Amino acid sequence: MNGNSLLVNFLCFLSNANSNLKWIKLDLGFRIESPPLVKAMGLVDLIERNVPPHSRKGRKLDSVAGDLIDDQGNATIVLNQLEADLKFDEDGRLLRIPNEIIEFQKEIENGYLSNQLAKIRLFKEGNVAPIVSFYYAMGEEGPSLITVCGRVDVPPIPTKLKLELLEVDELQAHIDELELPFEFPYLQLAYELYEYSYEVASPKLSFLILMDGLEALFSPATTETSYSVSRNAAALLGTPEEESEQVFKNMMELYRKRSTLIYGQHEIKKKSKRVDVHDIVYLRSLLRRGIIGAHRLGLEKEKLLSLLNKSKL
Incomplete structure (x- = not known):
């Protein structure tokens, strides 16, 4: 058994979002990007390459692709990184989810990030919500899944956010000034x-x-x-x-x-x-x-x- 403090990557897919959200600035290391959905799904395939096919969240994402893309065919994803002490057995399998990830999920993902998405929903119609989040590490052989959160459920009565580029500054001020x-x-x-x-x-x-x-x-x-x-x-x-x-x-x-x-x-x-x-x-x-x-x-x-x-x- 050994332990290593490694950099863990966070990748969260948003439903009913808009690529102009990529111009919104968030704190605590979060950033929003809008890659083509095909590119984002390709990364998920790599992350889950060692996961049994029936357990892969990427397969479920395919079924809700229409809720993940905007008019330009882009997905909207939220990215971040954190350090965690990963412990493996002799066969290289992760022994447990590290406390750093558990705390990040509780305080940062379900706390801060959830709060910022709520502010976006209070700015303009659009059920912008997290669908699934992947935590993965990069190794010599590529990305490796640590854990995944979310059920890939599409929000009921989905309405897409229609955010114009001219509205970005107003939304940024709304997010920065509003306290929940x-x-x-x-x-x-x-x-x-x-x-x-x-x-x-x-x-x-x-x-x-x-x-x-x-x-x-x-x-x-x-x-x-x-x-x-x-x-x-x-x-x-x-x-x-x-x-x-x-x-x-x-x-x-x-x-x-x-x-x-x-x-x-x-x-x-x-x-x-x-x-x-x-x-x-x-x-x-x-x-x-x-x-x-x-x-x-x-x-x-x-x-x-x-x-x-x-x-x-």
């Missing part, structure tokens, strides 16, 4: 519901979760919910592109759909009453903008609602 978790409990609850809407497989459930998120932001405890939430959302989120009055009308229509889902889901006959992906994307946009808008105002919920009540639609 949020200070106020109502904002944190709305954010957690926003994130949860990406995780569920049912469009109807995602719809209801997002409606709950908007209520966490905009619903006072003493008035009729559908009107007050619709009005407060319109007051905060009205823009030149979508006037406050239109936001209000859209919200009231979404409340009618919600009522139909909860109280009469077997009576949904008209197409306009059915929940679809467009409803989910629109609701998520309202909730995302509402969370960021309320965060920038820096107000407790009661003060935020008081301010919005003074606004004229």
Whole structure:
């Protein structure tokens, strides 16, 4: 048995990403690259060359390739390196996963990196999420797999990030300035519901979760919910592109759909009453903008609602 402190490479595939993310700067040694998917998969084949075919994650990646590439056919991967004390038996087999990798997974991959990806999801629609991560060492015979994390599950109701090059600086500032978790409990609850809407497989459930998120932001405890939430959302989120009055009308229509889902889901006959992906994307946009808008105002919920009540639609 022997031990060696070796350089371990980290490679993580992101789903629903965009090659312009490669311009985003991360801390703690992380960098984002966007190689052609064929090149990235070729590296995975080398890393897993000594893994039994039925256990190779690369084979599963092939089945979700459409979720890994952008319009240019590029994958988006996250890279890093760390040092770890690797112990092998007499046949050269790794005895155990070193503590350095376990700590990196817990504190850095599932901590810092996960946090930065969450900030990207709060910037613009797109279920950017890690699919699988490889930890491997480079030897004389090439890369050698140490461990792999992730189940290669495609996120439910996938929507791709459409990040323009002109938006990169704005996203960078958003990542650098935003701190998670949020200070106020109502904002944190709305954010957690926003994130949860990406995780569920049912469009109807995602719809209801997002409606709950908007209520966490905009619903006072003493008035009729559908009107007050619709009005407060319109007051905060009205823009030149979508006037406050239109936001209000859209919200009231979404409340009618919600009522139909909860109280009469077997009576949904008209197409306009059915929940679809467009409803989910629109609701998520309202909730995302509402969370960021309320965060920038820096107000407790009661003060935020008081301010919005003074606004004229």
